[in-house]
Amino acid sequence: MSENILIELKGLTKRYGYGDTESFALKDFDLTIKRGEFIMIMGPSGCGKTTLLNIIGLLDRATKGEYILNGENVASISSRRQSRLRAKKIGFIFQNFNLIEDLPILENVALPLIYSGYSKTARLKNASSALKRFHLQEREYYLPYQLSGGQQQRVAIARAIVSDPEIILADEPTGNLDSRSSHVVMEELKAIHEEGNTIIMVTHNPALTVYATRVINMLDGQIDTDVKTVADQNLPQPISVKIKKKKDNFAALELPESKESRKSRRKNRRKK
Amino acid sequence: MASLIKTHFKLARTSIKENRTRSFLTCLGIAIGVASIVLILSLMGGISNLVKSEISEIGSDLIVVRPSSTKDNITNIVEELTSANNFQKSNLTVSDVSEIAKIEGVSAAAPIAISTNTVTSEKNTFSSVPVLGTNLDFIKIEPLALKFGGFLNEQNEENAVVLGHTLSLALFNTINSTVGKTINIMGEKFMIVGVLDEVEKSINFDNIDFDNALIMDVKSLDKITGSTQIQQINVKAANTDSLAKISEDIRNSLVTQKLGDQNFSVSYGDAITHPASSLFTIVSGMLTLVAAISLVVGGIGIMNIMLVSVAERSHEIGVRKAVGASSRNILMQFLFEALILSILGGIFGLILGYVLAFIISTRTPFTPFISWEIVLLTFLTTLIVGIIFGIYPAVKAASKNPIDSLKHYR
Numbered sequence: 001m002s003e004n005i006l007i008e009l010k011g012l013t014k015r016y017g018y019g020d021t022e023s024f025a026l027k028d029f030d031l032t033i034k035r036g037e038f039i040m041i042m043g044p045s046g047c048g049k050t051t052l053l054n055i056i057g058l059l060d061r062a063t064k065g066e067y068i069l070n071g072e073n074v075a076s077i078s079s080r081r082q083s084r085l086r087a088k089k090i091g092f093i094f095q096n097f098n099l100i101e102d103l104p105i106l107e108n109v110a111l112p113l114i115y116s117g118y119s120k121t122a123r124l125k126n127a128s129s130a131l132k133r134f135h136l137q138e139r140e141y142y143l144p145y146q147l148s149g150g151q152q153q154r155v156a157i158a159r160a161i162v163s164d165p166e167i168i169l170a171d172e173p174t175g176n177l178d179s180r181s182s183h184v185v186m187e188e189l190k191a192i193h194e195e196g197n198t199i200i201m202v203t204h205n206p207a208l209t210v211y212a213t214r215v216i217n218m219l220d221g222q223i224d225t226d227v228k229t230v231a232d233q234n235l236p237q238p239i240s241v242k243i244k245k246k247k248d249n250f251a252a253l254e255l256p257e258s259k260e261s262r263k264s265r266r267k268n269r270r271k272k
Numbered sequence: 273m274a275s276l277i278k279t280h281f282k283l284a285r286t287s288i289k290e291n292r293t294r295s296f297l298t299c300l301g302i303a304i305g306v307a308s309i310v311l312i313l314s315l316m317g318g319i320s321n322l323v324k325s326e327i328s329e330i331g332s333d334l335i336v337v338r339p340s341s342t343k344d345n346i347t348n349i350v351e352e353l354t355s356a357n358n359f360q361k362s363n364l365t366v367s368d369v370s371e372i373a374k375i376e377g378v379s380a381a382a383p384i385a386i387s388t389n390t391v392t393s394e395k396n397t398f399s400s401v402p403v404l405g406t407n408l409d410f411i412k413i414e415p416l417a418l419k420f421g422g423f424l425n426e427q428n429e430e431n432a433v434v435l436g437h438t439l440s441l442a443l444f445n446t447i448n449s450t451v452g453k454t455i456n457i458m459g460e461k462f463m464i465v466g467v468l469d470e471v472e473k474s475i476n477f478d479n480i481d482f483d484n485a486l487i488m489d490v491k492s493l494d495k496i497t498g499s500t501q502i503q504q505i506n507v508k509a510a511n512t513d514s515l516a517k518i519s520e521d522i523r524n525s526l527v528t529q530k531l532g533d534q535n536f537s538v539s540y541g542d543a544i545t546h547p548a549s550s551l552f553t554i555v556s557g558m559l560t561l562v563a564a565i566s567l568v569v570g571g572i573g574i575m576n577i578m579l580v581s582v583a584e585r586s587h588e589i590g591v592r593k594a595v596g597a598s599s600r601n602i603l604m605q606f607l608f609e610a611l612i613l614s615i616l617g618g619i620f621g622l623i624l625g626y627v628l629a630f631i632i633s634t635r636t637p638f639t640p641f642i643s644w645e646i647v648l649l650t651f652l653t654t655l656i657v658g659i660i661f662g663i664y665p666a667v668k669a670a671s672k673n674p675i676d677s678l679k680h681y682r
Binding site for chain 1: 594
C-alpha cells in the first residue's frame with residue numbers, strides 16, 4: 001500500500017508576512033495522494049489552492065511541515081535535484097498557459113526535455129509526437145500568439161506531458177477558456193489520467209468535478225471536505241483519506257457527474 | 273552537458289538576433305574598446321619589428337655605447353622624453369672612440385654626433401640640415417649603400433662630405449652630378465664625395481634620417497660647430513661570441529678614462545633597441561590603459577542591456593524554472609548571452625582595429641603587426657569583460673522566484 005502513496009503532506013503550513021501582516025495560505029495541512037488519482041481542489045480565492053499546488057510542484061517551500069514525495073522528504077532534496085524532478089516527474093499546466101512567446105510551439109513543448117538532458121533531435125521528435133496527440137502537428141512552427149486559447153492550452157498540456165511525468169499539476173487550466181475549449185482540454189486531461197498519471201487540478205468550476213476521482217474543498221488553508229467521487233479502477237487499493245471535517249453537501253455533485261462522465265468516456269472511446 | 277551548452281549557445285543566439293539593433297550597439301561598445309587596444313598594440317608591434325629587423329640586418333656583432341645609463345625605470349624614460357634635448361649632456365668624446373677602437377676584439381668604432389646646420393649650395397640654401405659627424409669606420413658598421421661616388425677616406429676626410437639622397441635633390445635638384453661639387457657650411461667649404469642610395473626605412477637605432485642627412489668627419493664637425501656632442505658610439509666586434517666580454521672591456525676602459533664616471537651604457541643584441549622599445553612600452557601601456565577604460569564603458573553597456581533583458585524576460589525565466597530549469601541553467605543562459613555579446617564585440621573590434629591600423633600604416637613606414645598574443649589577449653579580455661559584467665545580471669536572473677516571475681505577463 002505504501003508504495004502507492006505518491007505524495008504525503010504532514011502539517012504543512014505556509015505563512016506570508018510577519019506580525020500584524022501575518023497570514024496563512026496553508027495551515028497544518030495534511031494530505032495523502034496516491035498514484036493514479038485525479039484530484040480536483042476547489043475553494044474560494046485566497047484559500048491556498050495555488051500555494052498548495054506550487055509547493056507540491058516544488059516551486060515553493062512550506063514554512064513548516066513535511067512534504068514527502070515518493071518516500072523522500074523534499075526538504076532534504078537539493079534545489080538542483082528539485083529542478084530535475086520538475087523537469088522529469090512533474091508537469092505544470094497554468095491558467096494563462098505560460099508559453100514562451102518568442103519560441104515556436106514545438107520548442108515550447110520541447111522545453112522540459114532541454115533540462116532533462118535530451119539531445120536536440122530527441123527533443124524535437126518527442127515534442128512533435130506530443131503535439132500530434134493534440135492534433136497540432138501542422139502548427140509546430142506557429143508562435144503561441146497565432147493560436148487560439150484552447151489550442152494554446154493544448155500546447156501547454158503537450159508540454160506538461162512531454163517528459164512523461166508522474167504528476168500533472170493544473171492550476172485552473174480551463175479558467176481562460178470558453179466552455180467548448182474547456183471541454184476539449186478536460187477530455188485530454190481525462191485521457192492522460194487514464195494512462196495512469198496522477199493529476200492534481202485546481203478549479204473554480206464545479207461542473208468539472210465530474211472528471212475527478214476525488215474532490216477536495218479548501219477553506220482558509222485547510223481541507224474543508226474531501227470526497228472520493230468516482231471509484232477509480234486504476235487504483236488497486238482503496239483510497240484512505242485523512243478527513244478533517246466532512247460535510248454532506250457533496251451528494252448533489254455526485255448525481256449529474258456520473259451521467260456526464262459516462263458520456264465523456266464514450267466520446268473518448270469513439271475518438272480512439 | 274555538451275548538449276546543454278549547445279542549447280545555451282543557441283538560446284543566446286536567438287535572443288541576440290531578436291534584438292538585433294540593441295545587440296549591435298552593445299557589441300559596438302566593446303568593439304571600440306577592443307579596436308583601440310588592437311590598434312595601439314599592432315602599431316607598436318610594427319614599430320618594434322622594424323627596429324628589430326634592422327638590428328638583425330646589421331648583424332649580431334654590434335655594440336652600442338650611449339651616454340647616460342639606461343635604467344629600467346619610468347622616471348628615467350620620462351625624463352628622457354621631457355628634456356628638450358637629452359643629447360646635450362653627453363659625456364662621450366672623440367678620444368673615447370679611439371680608446372674603444374684599441375680594445376682587443378673591436379674591429380671598428382664609429383661615433384655618431386648630430387648637429388643641425390645651415391647648408392648652402394650653388395643653387396639653394398637649407399637651414400636645419402642634420403649633419404652627422406662620424407669617422408671612416410662608420411661605413412664598416414652601417415651597411416649604407418652609395419649611389420654615386422664613395423664614402424669618406426683617409427685622403428679627403430678633412431673636407432669631404434657625403435649627402436643623403438633627398439638632401440642631394442634638395443640642394444642641387446639632382447643626384448647624378450652632385451659628386452665633386454662644393455657646399456658651404458658655416459663659412460667652410462666642403463667637397464661632396466658621395467651620394468647615398470635611398471634608404472627604405474627611416475627609423476633606425478641611430479635615430480638618423482639618412483635620406484636627409486649630411487655625413488662628415490667628426491673632427492671637421494667639431495671645428496665648425498665648436499662643441500660636438502657624441503650621442504652614440506657604434507662598435508663592431510671581430511666575432512660575435514665574445515660580445516659580453518668586449519662590452520665589459522669597453523665599460524671598464526671608459527670608466528678608467530672618465531675617472532669613475534659611469535654615466536653611459538654599453539649594450540648589444542636586443543638591448544640596443546632598449547631606449548626606443550621601453551619608450552614604446554610605456555606609451556603603449558598608457559594608451560592601452562586609456563583604451564581599457566573604454567572597454568569598461570563597453571562592459572557597463574553589456575551589463576545594462578543584460579539587466580534590461582532579464583527584466584523583460586522575467587516571465588520566460590519563470591516558465592523555464594517551472595518546467596525544470598535549475599538556477600544554474602538560467603545563470604548559464606544569461607551568462608552565455610553576455611559572453612557572446614562580448615566576444616562578438618571582441619571579434620568585431622579586432623577586425624576594426626586591424627583595418628584602422630592598416631589605414632594608418634599606409635602613411636607610415638611600417639606595417640601593423642598582429643601577433644597571436646594580441647588575438648589571445650583580445651579574446652581573454654573580452655571573455656573576462658563578459659564574465660565580470662554578465663555575472664551580476666545572470667545571478668539576478670537565476671535568483672528570481674519562479675512564482676513571482678510567472679505573474680509577469682506581457
